[in-house]
Amino acid sequence: MDTFLQLTVSGLSTGMIYALAAVGFVVIYKASDVINFAQGDLLLFGTYLIFFSIVQLNLPWTVGIMLTLLIAVAMGLLIERVVLRPLIGEPIISMIMVTIGLSSVLRALANALWGPQPRTFPSFLPDGVISIGTAVVGFDRVLAIPLGLALLVLLGFFFRRTRDGIAMRAIADDQQAALSMGISIPRVFAIAWAIAAVTAAIGGMMLGNIVGVSQSVAAIGLRVFPVVILGGLDSIGGAVLGGVIIGLLEVYTGGYIGHGLNLIVPYFVLIIMLMVRPYGLFGKPIIERV
Amino acid sequence: MTMECGVFHTTYTSDIALRRVPAERLRLGLFVIVVIAFPFLASPYWLNLANQIAIATVGAIGLNILVGYTGQISLGQGAFMAVGAYTAGLLTLNFGLPWGPSIVFACLVTSAIGTFFGMPSLRLKGLYLAIATLAAQEIIEWVITHWTGVTGGTEALVVPAPQLFGVRMNTDFRFYWLVVILASATALFTANLFRSRIGRAFLAVRDQDVAASVIGVNVFRYKLLAFATSSFFVGLAGALIAYYRNIVSWERFTLETSLFYLAMIIVGGLGSIRGSFFGAALITLLPALITNAGRMLQDSAPAIASQLPNIQQASFGLIIILFLVFEPKGLSKLWQNVKDYFYVWPFAYRRGEGRH
Amino acid sequence: MSVLLEFNNVEVRYDDVILVLRGLSLQVQEGQIAALLGSNGAGKTTALKATSGLLDIEDGKVTDGTIHFAGKEIQGQSADRIVRDGIFQVVEGRHVFEHLTVHENLVAGAYTRRDRSSIARDMDRVYDYFPLLADRQKQWAGYLSGGEQQMLAVGRALMARPRMLLLDEPSLGLAPVLVRGIFDIIKRINEEEGTTILLVEQNARLALSISDYAYVMEGGRVVLEGTSKEMVENEDVREFYLGLGEVGRRSYRDVKHYRRRKRWLS
Amino acid sequence: DDASDEGLRTIKIGAIFDLTGATSDVGVDYADGVRGYVEWVNAQGGIAGHTIDLFYQDYAYQVDRAEQLYSQFVQEGAVVFMGWGTGDTEALRLRITEDQIPFSSASLSHVLGDAVESPYNFLVATTYSDQFKIVLRWISEDYQARGGTGAPQVALMHNASPFGMSPWVYGGEAYAAEIGVVVTRYEMSRGATDFTAEFTRIRQAGAEYVVFQNTSAPVSVAIRSARSLGIDATFVCLNWCANALLMRLVGEDAEGLVGAMPYAPLTADVPGVQPLRDYLEERGESYTERTNAYTQGWYTFSIFAEGLRRVIDAGQDLTGHNIKIALESIRDLDMAGVTIPITFTATDHRGSKGLRLFQVENGTWTPLTDFLTAP
Amino acid sequence: MSEPDALPGLHIDRVSLRFGGVAALTDVSFNIQAGELLALIGPNGAGKTSVLNCISGLYRPQEGSIRLVSEGVEHDLTDLAPHNIAQLGVARTFQNIELFKHMTVLDNLMLGRHVHMRGGVLSSGIFLGRQRREEIAHRREVENVIDFLNLESIRRATVGNLPYGKQKLVELGRALALDPAVLLLDEPMAGMNSEEKESMARFILDVHEQSDTTPVVIDHDMDVIMDISDRVVVLDFGRVLAEGTPEEIKMNKLVIDAYLGEETIRVGSGV
Numbered sequence A: 001m002d003t004f005l006q007l008t009v010s011g012l013s014t015g016m017i018y019a020l021a022a023v024g025f026v027v028i029y030k031a032s033d034v035i036n037f038a039q040g041d042l043l044l045f046g047t048y049l050i051f052f053s054i055v056q057l058n059l060p061w062t063v064g065i066m067l068t069l070l071i072a073v074a075m076g077l078l079i080e081r082v083v084l085r086p087l088i089g090e091p092i093i094s095m096i097m098v099t100i101g102l103s104s105v106l107r108a109l110a111n112a113l114w115g116p117q118p119r120t121f122p123s124f125l126p127d128g129v130i131s132i133g134t135a136v137v138g139f140d141r142v143l144a145i146p147l148g149l150a151l152l153v154l155l156g157f158f159f160r161r162t163r164d165g166i167a168m169r170a171i172a173d174d175q176q177a178a179l180s181m182g183i184s185i186p187r188v189f190a191i192a193w194a195i196a197a198v199t200a201a202i203g204g205m206m207l208g209n210i211v212g213v214s215q216s217v218a219a220i221g222l223r224v225f226p227v228v229i230l231g232g233l234d235s236i237g238g239a240v241l242g243g244v245i246i247g248l249l250e251v252y253t254g255g256y257i258g259h260g261l262n263l264i265v266p267y268f269v270l271i272i273m274l275m276v277r278p279y280g281l282f283g284k285p286i287i288e289r290v
Numbered sequence B: 001m002t003m004e005c006g007v008f009h010t011t012y013t014s015d016i017a018l019r020r021v022p023a024e025r026l027r028l029g030l031f032v033i034v035v036i037a038f039p040f041l042a043s044p045y046w047l048n049l050a051n052q053i054a055i056a057t058v059g060a061i062g063l064n065i066l067v068g069y070t071g072q073i074s075l076g077q078g079a080f081m082a083v084g085a086y087t088a089g090l091l092t093l094n095f096g097l098p099w100g101p102s103i104v105f106a107c108l109v110t111s112a113i114g115t116f117f118g119m120p121s122l123r124l125k126g127l128y129l130a131i132a133t134l135a136a137q138e139i140i141e142w143v144i145t146h147w148t149g150v151t152g153g154t155e156a157l158v159v160p161a162p163q164l165f166g167v168r169m170n171t172d173f174r175f176y177w178l179v180v181i182l183a184s185a186t187a188l189f190t191a192n193l194f195r196s197r198i199g200r201a202f203l204a205v206r207d208q209d210v211a212a213s214v215i216g217v218n219v220f221r222y223k224l225l226a227f228a229t230s231s232f233f234v235g236l237a238g239a240l241i242a243y244y245r246n247i248v249s250w251e252r253f254t255l256e257t258s259l260f261y262l263a264m265i266i267v268g269g270l271g272s273i274r275g276s277f278f279g280a281a282l283i284t285l286l287p288a289l290i291t292n293a294g295r296m297l298q299d300s301a302p303a304i305a306s307q308l309p310n311i312q313q314a315s316f317g318l319i320i321i322l323f324l325v326f327e328p329k330g331l332s333k334l335w336q337n338v339k340d341y342f343y344v345w346p347f348a349y350r351r352g353e354g355r356h
Numbered sequence C: 001m002s003v004l005l006e007f008n009n010v011e012v013r014y015d016d017v018i019l020v021l022r023g024l025s026l027q028v029q030e031g032q033i034a035a036l037l038g039s040n041g042a043g044k045t046t047a048l049k050a051t052s053g054l055l056d057i058e059d060g061k062v063t064d065g066t067i068h069f070a071g072k073e074i075q076g077q078s079a080d081r082i083v084r085d086g087i088f089q090v091v092e093g094r095h096v097f098e099h100l101t102v103h104e105n106l107v108a109g110a111y112t113r114r115d116r117s118s119i120a121r122d123m124d125r126v127y128d129y130f131p132l133l134a135d136r137q138k139q140w141a142g143y144l145s146g147g148e149q150q151m152l153a154v155g156r157a158l159m160a161r162p163r164m165l166l167l168d169e170p171s172l173g174l175a176p177v178l179v180r181g182i183f184d185i186i187k188r189i190n191e192e193e194g195t196t197i198l199l200v201e202q203n204a205r206l207a208l209s210i211s212d213y214a215y216v217m218e219g220g221r222v223v224l225e226g227t228s229k230e231m232v233e234n235e236d237v238r239e240f241y242l243g244l245g246e247v248g249r250r251s252y253r254d255v256k257h258y259r260r261r262k263r264w265l266s
Numbered sequence D: 001d002d003a004s005d006e007g008l009r010t011i012k013i014g015a016i017f018d019l020t021g022a023t024s025d026v027g028v029d030y031a032d033g034v035r036g037y038v039e040w041v042n043a044q045g046g047i048a049g050h051t052i053d054l055f056y057q058d059y060a061y062q063v064d065r066a067e068q069l070y071s072q073f074v075q076e077g078a079v080v081f082m083g084w085g086t087g088d089t090e091a092l093r094l095r096i097t098e099d100q101i102p103f104s105s106a107s108l109s110h111v112l113g114d115a116v117e118s119p120y121n122f123l124v125a126t127t128y129s130d131q132f133k134i135v136l137r138w139i140s141e142d143y144q145a146r147g148g149t150g151a152p153q154v155a156l157m158h159n160a161s162p163f164g165m166s167p168w169v170y171g172g173e174a175y176a177a178e179i180g181v182v183v184t185r186y187e188m189s190r191g192a193t194d195f196t197a198e199f200t201r202i203r204q205a206g207a208e209y210v211v212f213q214n215t216s217a218p219v220s221v222a223i224r225s226a227r228s229l230g231i232d233a234t235f236v237c238l239n240w241c242a243n244a245l246l247m248r249l250v251g252e253d254a255e256g257l258v259g260a261m262p263y264a265p266l267t268a269d270v271p272g273v274q275p276l277r278d279y280l281e282e283r284g285e286s287y288t289e290r291t292n293a294y295t296q297g298w299y300t301f302s303i304f305a306e307g308l309r310r311v312i313d314a315g316q317d318l319t320g321h322n323i324k325i326a327l328e329s330i331r332d333l334d335m336a337g338v339t340i341p342i343t344f345t346a347t348d349h350r351g352s353k354g355l356r357l358f359q360v361e362n363g364t365w366t367p368l369t370d371f372l373t374a375p
Numbered sequence E: 001m002s003e004p005d006a007l008p009g010l011h012i013d014r015v016s017l018r019f020g021g022v023a024a025l026t027d028v029s030f031n032i033q034a035g036e037l038l039a040l041i042g043p044n045g046a047g048k049t050s051v052l053n054c055i056s057g058l059y060r061p062q063e064g065s066i067r068l069v070s071e072g073v074e075h076d077l078t079d080l081a082p083h084n085i086a087q088l089g090v091a092r093t094f095q096n097i098e099l100f101k102h103m104t105v106l107d108n109l110m111l112g113r114h115v116h117m118r119g120g121v122l123s124s125g126i127f128l129g130r131q132r133r134e135e136i137a138h139r140r141e142v143e144n145v146i147d148f149l150n151l152e153s154i155r156r157a158t159v160g161n162l163p164y165g166k167q168k169l170v171e172l173g174r175a176l177a178l179d180p181a182v183l184l185l186d187e188p189m190a191g192m193n194s195e196e197k198e199s200m201a202r203f204i205l206d207v208h209e210q211s212d213t214t215p216v217v218i219d220h221d222m223d224v225i226m227d228i229s230d231r232v233v234v235l236d237f238g239r240v241l242a243e244g245t246p247e248e249i250k251m252n253k254l255v256i257d258a259y260l261g262e263e264t265i266r267v268g269s270g271v
């Protein structure tokens, strides 16, 4: 029972960390039906940027965080301008592939700027653990939960209620019609990429605190792929729920079975669930009206 | 006086031929001559690259069948190649099967496993189906590294070089002939496939699966068939790697491999056989070229040379981005443009109706 | 009356090579309804897209000539600028946002507008015109029937309150009762709000009945123009666009076979 | 004439490094160590009057790239090749035998030391399985010294790769059974942010020792998970995580960590590291930042240099075959305290069979034992 | 499959179809007799397209059955998959044009022959002997369709770039290539000018008269519909509102109110 409690608590916190890393995927998907393979590298930049601000520039924490978010926004805008904008109107697969290219470029850039050596920064979240019954979990990890929920609420509101949120979903459906409404695709894409970069920066900062500043942060981007698929590619709530489910699955398999099965069991469960709900838990179905 | 102002076909046979005009046949002839002459002129280093390109071409054509022609993104290329490589390797190693039959087996096994992972296409579409291929990548990798009794686990397999007519194919020069013949056969097979019933049905499923189903195409069956056909050739590429490298290690077949192959077909051109070859060549040659450029700079511009690793990595990404931004149809389209330019040369107008 | 929209020798190409508009010139007066007729492939849709800036996304370009709107050159400008300047196009073939509800589709139509209060009023007006849509407010537009989607597409245009409306076959797929209805609505928008309208429509009889002026396009340029009254009287228009011969309308059963040209392979 | 004389007096060596790939965290230091040695030795007048021309490239831990670079460098005349990872070393094993190119790598898998299977591979550090055996023996002694009864419980946490599995499959498993140590394996999955699940099981199993076979970054994540769960066990790192980097990454939690180091860290108090410190300081770099991968790169090459020197001194041609024979003639080569003396024979290419345990005390790796040799 | 107890044709029997709360079809029954030209009309959202979708297997009605009687055999289509229904000789076009956009006209039409061809993967890839002959034989059939519809000049054009009207023709061609027993046409005249409508009408009549194909046409153009059809079925709110000859329908008060409108009848003499 103790084990179960401990695993559940860890699984939940890991799941929320995944969710934090995953919302960026969802935002990009919502605006363009594209899976962003560079999301992991945006996370990586989040991690390195906070390192850069705090350690290299020696800024106080609050300023450092602001600067990180600011640079993240700038990066999002730049990526949109240079890489995505020329592809407006091209098939989805081109946009997806371009993010694979982008990922490689960003990785190289991070490497050129900060080198391959893992780094650390003084932890900016209070150290220590929180006990829940017999289970313990690091405070830094728990923080992912309120952060994740806050993003869920904010982005949920943005997509349902605001003009630009609706415009974003409109673009994903039909770029030409969106243009004819006077929606500026570049502007909306820019907003989407800025949001994605900011959520990635937040996730990256958390991860930097948890796993250290190293290239391995980018690998988390890929682990999150099943999370968004499970939740439904275009659902923020799905990302959170998917994150929690995958987090729990991983930790239960790791804790009760082992053998590295925790890497693949989520995939089995995922595919079985998808056979029942082909668009994930909350994803939008393809509408085939003829 | 009358003058023919174009190429007309008066029989269906000539109309459906793969090379429809004399210029095309001439080019093919030239290409064949170059391919035959190449190994006699090239150094082992270039032969090595050529062999890699030929094998990559087979794999890229395989992937293109799934991605380019049937519209299904696959992230499982690496794993499917691993299945081919391990099957071939294990058959030779454990059962002493000669390379010929064991390559065939390897292709069939890969094909079966590819089909298995294509099963979710019964329900899943688009990116949701892509997860099935990612799952394939992860699951197959896990099985290979954990099924120690059969695959040797994380240790590499040592596969003897194949024998052809009593000659051991253990040099680049000898192997060249084998891979070039198989790569050509793959290309020809695929070209044929896509000018006939099955291939058209693949394309139909990609473009509009509802319409495909109402004209009588069993969409699920053809999706599976696409997985099967694609993985067959991917398995072939894997098996060839096993025999060429003589060592099969799972580290060669990771997700990164899958992304490399995706890059090949994007840069080369989706849904194009010629593009698969171009892409395989470019993505294989790119690091080699940059290496050489970098080594020339090593003394003159050490600052640049020291950033070479990052330049390597960035250039892989950049080339994808540049192609997508400036020529989304890839090298095969560039080639087409060049041809169009010369088609009616010296007159500067182009054919009205393009073939795709 | 002043000229609101003017095409001057406009040339449009797709993919840098396919020449579609070959020196198109036309004018639409402020407050008018102008009809643009022409057979399939004449370039009507292309002309509208050239005006509203939608060519870009299809690899099309204005390669020669000018398009003026309210005295300002607009060719080559981005679509969102043009919409904000007051031109709104209802695109051909019901491009509704499938995964947005009917309501959200209408909100998207008002994207460039700032006057929140009157947006709600216009929304009611759309539901008033198209009660079928009112029943479906909360439903994804992708599940509407073809005709319902067409109503939504027109409804979106009403939400934008543009200075000039470009309509590409608004009656496509609408039931006969509604066709009449939609032309009444077009006429009313024109009269009550003074919206200038350029109308592409295959139903030439109706188009001519509400328009003031008409152009006939063929092969990428204007081959015939005149007031709508003149056009109805024109022999060619009667023959090819109104389907009226000298003896009046003939049955579709009696139409002769079109003789086929010699065929070549390739 | 002069030019050809000049040509004769350079020795071409090929090398591939991982500067950007999966193992670049330690790959960079290793590469710098190799390059450092080459520069240093050339500055000293080279090897018996021959300067070394090092062809090297990053291969990003990609096997295909490694093969390409290998054939390119060999074609350009490299007579010795420095590899890196397990995958590429395996992939090239047969090629180098055919090409007769002596080959070293940082992969310390047992098979590579088998002079019959892999006649041109030379292992210049203790194999993973030997490392593991040494550690197991130490554990069993330590356990008894602390008054433990029964069999000590050991958890082996390893990377899911040949590298990770190597200590176990090549004798580790058998040896554990032989000396009565109970070892349970746990795989560390890629990109994990947390190892709570594994440590929950480790705690249930009651392991007193946890041995890591992985690189520093993932091990640091594991150690943090363990600390937050309050796992009370002795942590032992094998070669690739027992380094300064790990210490930096885990900070205070590193206290008490045990490291199995075939090569001494630069901070160690042995004469062998002095030239390295001097070299680095001359270039304005702080040696404390460097991991022992630097030492390893430097000395790996120095051993090959010894082989080259012997060929030249014997007046023979610098062919791969001759170099191999020369290397096989090395007996008890003194390494000035960096490693135990090195010996190769015609049948055994495992040059070093010993290592030294270090422990983190007050933030520095301090020797815990003297050199221990593999059972 | 069983011995038919009904006349050749399509029999739609008490079909009901719901989507969540929306009742698209309620208890719809009517017959399409082989050899007649039936028109299906009704207001927007009445369920016309839904009927076609049920026939071609894209929608599965919750209740009722659809049976096809041809060549003396009766097939129950209700639970068949779309491709099986196509194999039985039911072809169709779509309201919104669903062509294979990136392929040529020729390939689109060759796909229409899919059900009649046999080649498998291996024989296709090798493309010798039987396979080559098959390809040529079917190409000949397709050329007949091309000839019939006057598509020669655009044979090798990519379909996506063709103007709307031409695409409609290609879609008709693809359906004809199937050599169908029943041809379902969803708004073939929409978006065409009168000249094009005339030729489209002519093509439909020719198909009807010169082959064994039974056309079913949905359209909102009453002039064409009333001129060419033998019988008309009117749907409204998912139910059959009326059924009869064009003359009867034109005079039907219910139909006038729900669909035609007074005006259409009055001005009905124009196109």
Ligand SMILES: Nc1ncnc2c1ncn2[C@@H]1O[C@H](COP(=O)(O)OP(=O)(O)OP(=O)(O)O)[C@@H](O)[C@H]1O
Pocket (backbone or CB within 6 Å): C014, C015, C018, C020, C038, C039, C040, C041, C042, C043, C044, C045, C046, C047, C058, C092, E161, E162, E163, E164, E165, E166, E191
């Ligand atoms: N994106 C495109 N790329 C290439 N050619 C195009 C493209 N769009 C249209 N065309 C070509 O331009 C010509 C004019 O097309 P357009 O759609 O403007 O005609 P239209 O008058 O609106 O016809 P319709 O009545 O069928 O709607 C056609 O020949 C068409 O093939």
Ligand SMILES: Nc1ncnc2c1ncn2[C@@H]1O[C@H](COP(=O)(O)OP(=O)(O)OP(=O)(O)O)[C@@H](O)[C@H]1O
Pocket (backbone or CB within 6 Å): A289, C143, C144, C145, C146, C147, C148, C173, E019, E022, E023, E024, E042, E043, E044, E045, E046, E047, E048, E049, E050, E051, E095
């Ligand atoms: N897949 C679906 N999901 C939800 N509702 C649907 C679906 N298909 C059809 N409907 C609804 O069923 C009703 C009938 O639609 P259908 O497309 O059959 O109409 P129609 O008679 O063809 O109309 P139109 O003349 O406008 O094309 C409509 O109200 C439509 O919204």
Ligand SMILES: [Mg+2]
Pocket (backbone or CB within 6 Å): C044, C045, C046, C092, C168, E164
């Ligand atoms: Mg048009």
Ligand SMILES: [Mg+2]
Pocket (backbone or CB within 6 Å): C145, C146, C147, E048, E049, E050, E095
């Ligand atoms: Mg309909």
